[in-house]
Amino acid sequence: MNELKLNTESIRQLLNRSTAKLEQPALAGLRNARMKALYRFDSRSAVPAFALAGIAQRFGHVFGSHRRHYYWASVVLFGALLFSGAAYWQHYNEIDNSEVDIAILTDDVPISAYVD
Amino acid sequence: MWTNGIVRWLSTIVLAALMCLPVLADAGSWAELTPVQQEALAPLGKDWNMLANKQQQHFIKLSNHYAKLTPEKKERLHKQLVAWSKLTPEQRKRAREKYIAFSKVPPEKREQVKQMLREQEARKAAASGVQPIPATH
Numbered sequence: 679m680n681e682l683k684l685n686t687e688s689i690r691q692l693l694n695r696s697t698a699k700l701e702q703p704a705l706a707g708l709r710n711a712r713m714k715a716l717y718r719f720d721s722r723s724a725v726p727a728f729a730l731a732g733i734a735q736r737f738g739h740v741f742g743s744h745r746r747h748y749y750w751a752s753v754v755l756f757g758a759l760l761f762s763g764a765a766y767w768q769h770y771n772e773i774d775n776s777e778v779d780i781a782i783l784t785d786d787v788p789i790s791a792y793v794d
Numbered sequence: 795m796w797t798n799g800i801v802r803w804l805s806t807i808v809l810a811a812l813m814c815l816p817v818l819a820d821a822g823s824w825a826e827l828t829p830v831q832q833e834a835l836a837p838l839g840k841d842w843n844m845l846a847n848k849q850q851q852h853f854i855k856l857s858n859h860y861a862k863l864t865p866e867k868k869e870r871l872h873k874q875l876v877a878w879s880k881l882t883p884e885q886r887k888r889a890r891e892k893y894i895a896f897s898k899v900p901p902e903k904r905e906q907v908k909q910m911l912r913e914q915e916a917r918k919a920a921a922s923g924v925q926p927i928p929a930t931h
Contacts, residue, residue: 776856778894779878779890780871781893784867784870785893786912788915789874792888792889792890793885
């Protein structure tokens with residue numbers, strides 16, 4: 679019945695006492711597990727930087743747990759954005775050309791005069 | 795896990811492709827063009843599906859001006875369209891530069907050059923039996 683009277687404080691003290699009695703390999707194992715858990719927690723906290731309409735949260739597990747992967751994913755996304763921007767700019771410039779092109783094609787001077 | 799790696803890269807590629815879709819999804823087959831676009835680009839109809847996507851986009855933009863053209867200009871456009879489609883981007887760029895430079899020449903001098911070119915074309919056409927492009931003046 680003594681066990682039923684245990685409160686948070688007494689559990690903490692018991693755990694501390696037990697930890698002191700643990701052998702070195704067990705302590706090393708616990709330390710490793712703690713470090714891994716902290717590393718995972720740290721990686722997850724980096725996810726909001728990707729928060730593109732919740733894509734990162736949705737695919738967080740897919741992109742893995744290492745920062746390296748987020749770095750490469752950022753590089754690829756940046757590259758895709760750059761490509762999109764360049765393609766759009768080219769597209770926009772061609773709109774301007776169409777005015778000149780239609781003027782050339784409907785002019786009474788044949789296009790060979792401008793090409794030669 | 796190697797499967798995670800593949801899924802990760804596939805997701806990245808799909809995401810990148812999706813971002814580029816608005817730019818790539820402009821042109822289409824001949825049957826997808828509107829009747830006005832088909833009329834404007836009629837001389838290219840036969841070879842339309844063989845043109846590069848970028849070239850198709852270029853001609854679709856040109857066809858948007860078609861409705862505003864006079865019948866005479868429409869005829870000129872049709873006569874020159876195939877030749878224009880065979881030019882390289884570099885040749886088109888040079889043609890635009892020359893056209894812009896020529897449009898800055900004083901009207902009287904420009905008319906003299908045009909007259910000279912028309913005569914030259916008429917001589918060429920007479921020699922080859924092809925009708926020259928009609929002039930406005």
